[in-house]
Amino acid sequence: MKKEIREQIELVLSELGFSGIDFAIDFPTDKNTDADYFSNVAMVAAKQAGEAPRQFAEKIVTALEGRISQIEKIEIAGPGFINFYLQREFFREKILNVLDAKENWGKNNSWSNKLVIVEYTDPNPFKELHIGHLVPNALGESLARLFMMAGANTKRVTFQGDVGMHVAKALYGARQIDVQSESITSEQLGKAYAAGSRAFESSEEVAAEIKGLNKVIYNRSDEKLNTLYDAGKKVSLDYFEEIYAVLGSDFDHNFFESVTGPVGLELVQKNIGEVFKESRGAVIFEGEKYGLHTRVFVNNEGLPTYETKDVGLIQCKENWSQETVGKSFDHAITVTGTEQLEYFKVTTKASELIQPDLAGKVELVANGMLRLAEGKMSSRTGDVVRALALITDVKEAALERMKENNVIDSETVAEQIAVAAIKYSILQIAAGKDIVFDLKKSISFEGDSGPYLQYTHARICSVLEKAKSAGVELSVENIPAESYAVEKLVQQWPEVVEVSLKERAPHKVVHYLTELAGEFNSFYAAEKIADEDDEYAPYKAAVSDAVRITLERGLWVLGIEAPERM
RNA sequence: GCCCCUAUAGUUUAAUGGAUAAAACGAGAGGCUUCUAUCCUUUUGAUGUGGGUUCGAUUCCUACUAGGGGCACCA
Numbered sequence: 001m002k003k004e005i006r007e008q009i010e011l012v013l014s015e016l017g018f019s020g021i022d023f024a025i026d027f028p029t030d031k032n033t034d035a036d037y038f039s040n041v042a043m044v045a046a047k048q049a050g051e052a053p054r055q056f057a058e059k060i061v062t063a064l065e066g067r068i069s070q071i072e073k074i075e076i077a078g079p080g081f082i083n084f085y086l087q088r089e090f091f092r093e094k095i096l097n098v099l100d101a102k103e104n105w106g107k108n109n110s111w112s113n114k115l116v117i118v119e120y121t122d123p124n125p126f127k128e129l130h131i132g133h134l135v136p137n138a139l140g141e142s143l144a145r146l147f148m149m150a151g152a153n154t155k156r157v158t159f160q161g162d163v164g165m166h167v168a169k170a171l172y173g174a175r176q177i178d179v180q181s182e183s184i185t186s187e188q189l190g191k192a193y194a195a196g197s198r199a200f201e202s203s204e205e206v207a208a209e210i211k212g213l214n215k216v217i218y219n220r221s222d223e224k225l226n227t228l229y230d231a232g233k234k235v236s237l238d239y240f241e242e243i244y245a246v247l248g249s250d251f252d253h254n255f256f257e258s259v260t261g262p263v264g265l266e267l268v269q270k271n272i273g274e275v276f277k278e279s280r281g282a283v284i285f286e287g288e289k290y291g292l293h294t295r296v297f298v299n300n301e302g303l304p305t306y307e308t309k310d311v312g313l314i315q316c317k318e319n320w321s322q323e324t325v326g327k328s329f330d331h332a333i334t335v336t337g338t339e340q341l342e343y344f345k346v347t348t349k350a351s352e353l354i355q356p357d358l359a360g361k362v363e364l365v366a367n368g369m370l371r372l373a374e375g376k377m378s379s380r381t382g383d384v385v386r387a388l389a390l391i392t393d394v395k396e397a398a399l400e401r402m403k404e405n406n407v408i409d410s411e412t413v414a415e416q417i418a419v420a421a422i423k424y425s426i427l428q429i430a431a432g433k434d435i436v437f438d439l440k441k442s443i444s445f446e447g448d449s450g451p452y453l454q455y456t457h458a459r460i461c462s463v464l465e466k467a468k469s470a471g472v473e474l475s476v477e478n479i480p481a482e483s484y485a486v487e488k489l490v491q492q493w494p495e496v497v498e499v500s501l502k503e504r505a506p507h508k509v510v511h512y513l514t515e516l517a518g519e520f521n522s523f524y525a526a527e528k529i530a531d532e533d534d535e536y537a538p539y540k541a542a543v544s545d546a547v548r549i550t551l552e553r554g555l556w557v558l559g560i561e562a563p564e565r566m
Numbered sequence: 567g568c569c570c571c572u573a574u575a576g577u578u579u580a581a582u583g584g585a586u587a588a589a590a591c592g593a594g595a596g597g598c599u600u601c602u603a604u605c606c607u608u609u610u611g612a613u614g615u616g617g618g619u620u621c622g623a624u625u626c627c628u629a630c631u632a633g634g635g636g637c638a639c640c641a
Contacts, residue, residue: 165641455605459602507580
């Protein structure tokens with residue numbers, strides 16, 4: 001509908017002799033109008049027209065008369081907004097569309113036939129997967145699903161630092177606290193890393209020793225160390241898989257720094273002189289030429305730094321796409337912390353110079369840092385909140401809450417509620433902004449929260465069951481004269497999907513769903529649905545079902561399960 | 567020192583340059599013999615400071631203040 005209105009306004013503008021006017025058509029956020037769409041076109045164009053906005057709006061409205069189907073009326077309001085009111089029939093048809101579309105409701109084809117790689121979570125083996133990783137995980141998973149909604153062939157991948165100084169520190173620490181290859185656990189690795197980090201800072205000698213160890217790890221020149229390394233890496237990866245399963249992320253591929261490093265190294269070495277420069281025994285990229293800063297790509301030990309591994313990663317993604325899909329990827333998104341924004345500009349610039357055809361398809365989506373409302377976190381000191389521990393805590397609270405509800409398989413549902421609570425608190429905030437995470441609040445399910453959305457969904461499932469047993473059959477035949485407010489929200493879903501993807505803004509989905517759930521709950525409080533004596537009950541049930549489908553789809557986009565009972 | 571990001575009710579967050587800045591939590595008042603009260607109704611309360619651009623600024627520019635991040639061999 002938005003498109004139809006836009007087309008007609010553009011037509012009118014050109015007939016009036018105007019072009020290149022950048023105007024908006026959107027849902028009003030203003031509480032004083034119940035219009036379905038508004039446009040600011042008259043205000044934007046008023047200057048060019050040399051007329052007062054309201055006056056110019058009159059002209060547009062007159063010209064639009066009868067040109068857009070299913071428009072009830074058009075009004076001019078405030079400083080010159082043009083408000084569009086849709087016919088009752090439009091909303092009835094929408095409800096029918098939703099019921100027909102089911103799981104396809106809200107899909108579009110803006111990315112169909114495109115291969116999109118989304119890289120996110122990126123925990124490092126030998127380190128703990130802590131609650132900080134939940135942010136890029138939630139964001140990346142949601143972006144991947146938005147791309148799927150747009151018809152993209154979407155691949156989920158991670159990039160894991162299986163070599164590098166942190167590994168050397170962890171293995172040094174592992175030897176110190178006497179970790180055995182045969183019995184190694186993920187908890188031990190966390191402690192080993194903390195011990196190694198402390199040791200690294202304790203003296204120059206130890207630091208030098210750990211640097212030496214780093215090289216040995218790269219070269220795999222020590223049999224005994226290799227055994228410990230392989231065992232540690234496997235334990236880490238198995239542990240990550242366990243968490244991904246709980247979070248609902250199913251990755252297609254893990255890229256490892258041990259693999260992308262050599263690939264990047266070759267690319268960098270090939271371009272020494274033109275792009276990179278040798279300096280003080282290292283290979284650097286002088287970012288100052290481009291308004292950036294200098295970064296080291298190969299250290300004076302001849303080892304690739306993260307920069308080079310990242311350059312190699314782009315090439316590896318391309319190779320992997322060719323091998324598994326048989327074509328070049330169309331777009332690659334990396335979700336990573338805002339602290340890497342500056343860094344990323346440098347590697348992107350270097351990448352543009354040595355692999356221009358790939359660099360242009362790479363995009364960084366930054367996620368904010370998760371800060372605890374109380375206390376600080378650091379994997380360096382071993383003072384972290386493990387992701388799994390948080391999920392378990394929230395799950396306990398959910399189980400407590402569900403005690404009297406007689407839910408079958410309450411363990412599974414409680415876990416779904418826990419993940420919902422955590423993901424919601426992350427995704428409700430615009431991507432890139434830091435998140436203040438309050439442990440106490442995360443186990444409170446009142447108000448705007450993941451469990452609130454799930455609850456609304458479960459409530460609809462329940463009332464629809466009641467309606468069915470009361471003999472109320474869903475129907476859109478007999479409808480009340482006025483649309484329910486919730487009907488108007490339901491029809492916005494496809495446009496919310498489009499905007500959220502375009503702006504890489506899953507938080508818009510969160511806010512939309514929260515509004516939808518709130519509006520439904522008001523509807524629920526005011527209207528009896530499972531009432532066989534109410535002539536509109538079949539339509540109310542149909543509307544409820546449309547809301548249920550929309551909530552289920554919306555939660556899916558957020559990577560949140562929608563249980564039918566809770 | 568240089569560069570980047572952020573600043574909105576007591577708190578946590580929304581708002582492509584537009585209408586009386588929107589929610590939730592908290593605090594106050596109501597609502598289950600009636601479809602799941604993890605709910606609903608209602609009251610309360612905010613754009614860091616000073617300039618500028620604009621018919622119109624939370625949004626753009628600028629200075630300041632405060633916080634965070636980055637700046638050569640960590641990832």
